[in-house]
Amino acid sequence: MINIVFPEPDFKVIKEDGKTLIFDRFRKRYVVLTPEEWVRQNFLQYLDKVMKYPTALIAIEKEIYLGELKKRFDIVVYNREMTPWMLIECKEMEVPLTQATLEQAVRYNMVLPVQYLTITNGNNTYCCTYNKDQAQWQFLPELPSYHI
Numbered sequence: 001m002i003n004i005v006f007p008e009p010d011f012k013v014i015k016e017d018g019k020t021l022i023f024d025r026f027r028k029r030y031v032v033l034t035p036e037e038w039v040r041q042n043f044l045q046y047l048d049k050v051m052k053y054p055t056a057l058i059a060i061e062k063e064i065y066l067g068e069l070k071k072r073f074d075i076v077v078y079n080r081e082m083t084p085w086m087l088i089e090c091k092e093m094e095v096p097l098t099q100a101t102l103e104q105a106v107r108y109n110m111v112l113p114v115q116y117l118t119i120t121n122g123n124n125t126y127c128c129t130y131n132k133d134q135a136q137w138q139f140l141p142e143l144p145s146y147h148i
Contacts, residue, residue: 001124002125002126002141004043004046004120006042006045006046006122007045007046007049007050009041009042009045011023011045012030013033014030019032019033020032020033022037022038026044026060027060035093038092038122039090039121039122040075043075043088043120044075047075051146052145052146053077054146057080057082058076058078059078060074060075061073061074062076064111066108066110066111073087073089073108073112074088075088076112076114077146084113084114085115085116086114086115086116086117086118086127087108087117088119089105089108089120091119091121092122093121094121097119097124102126102137105118105119106137115129116140116143116144117129118143127139127140127142127143127144128140
């Protein structure tokens with residue numbers, strides 16, 4: 001497990017029509033503040049402010065197709081050639097990260113191949129990379145730095 005210390009939140013949060021909305025500066029709009037969205041926004045802030053990942057190379061909630069099923073990934077970080085580099089699957093804080101969570105990310109990876117898969121629920125974070133020699137995913141002790 002990777003220890004993540006999130007930066008102090010500095011989000012813009014408003015109430016509208018009885019719903020709480022948070023401003024997503026990546027999508028440049030307010031979105032409904034669900035428990036999963038809270039994790040996603042904190043993780044995005046961590047990638048930006050702590051890890052210094054380039055914000056222009058981060059995509060949020062884009063559609064992909066798994067066969068005929070339409071799905072949405074949570075976060076994808078691209079390398080400078082605009083090739084997907086890291087896929088991040090977010091769950092709300094009360095949802096445990098299980099083998100099924102990792103398998104969901106692996107299925108997305110079949111459509112959107114990446115070097116790194118990350119799963120997080122805000123409390124726990126795991127990042128792995130595929131080891132071709134051992135034909136298995138290997139968990140990393142920390143998120144990779146963005147130097148590509």
